[in-house]
Amino acid sequence: MMNTRIYFCALAAILTCSALGETAYAQSEDESIQPYWRQAPSRQLKAPITPSCPEYIQKGEWKYRSDEGIHEWAISLTPTPCGRYIDVSEIGLMFYEIVLKFGQSPYWHNNRGVINQLICHAKNAREKPEWNLEPFRPYVGSVITEQARCNPLTPNPDPDFQ
Structure with a gap:
């Protein structure tokens, strides 16, 4: 009451x-x-991002990883040829498709860490046949994720939002 x-x-x-x-x-x-809320914007608004691919992910499956002392689930993604070569500005659209297709899994969590891994793959590992995104890896920000070759292991208790 x-x-x-x-x-x-x-x-x-x-x-x-x-x-x-x-x-x-x-x-x-x-x-x-x-x-x-009634004022006109003080500068020109950016045009919305238009998807350059009809689909970004060709296939994906959850795999249990038991290598290098790791025993966790990862989503193994195969980007479409178009999705493999998108500009980094479209990562949000690709991530949205990934979440729609695979985000209902009980293994899915840690959005910020996963999107940092996705950005890292799109920038540095485009030619890898499969991109493994691993929700168990800690969120450490995009810079440290790239320094760890997309596979951070050591948590950073208070990373800047990147």
């Missing part, structure tokens, strides 16, 4: 402040003063 009361009080405060803000702006004599 207490949480419901707090919720409604917070909602009432937000609505009251919103209404007051609208009134204050509407009554302003200076029409150039606009709330930030």
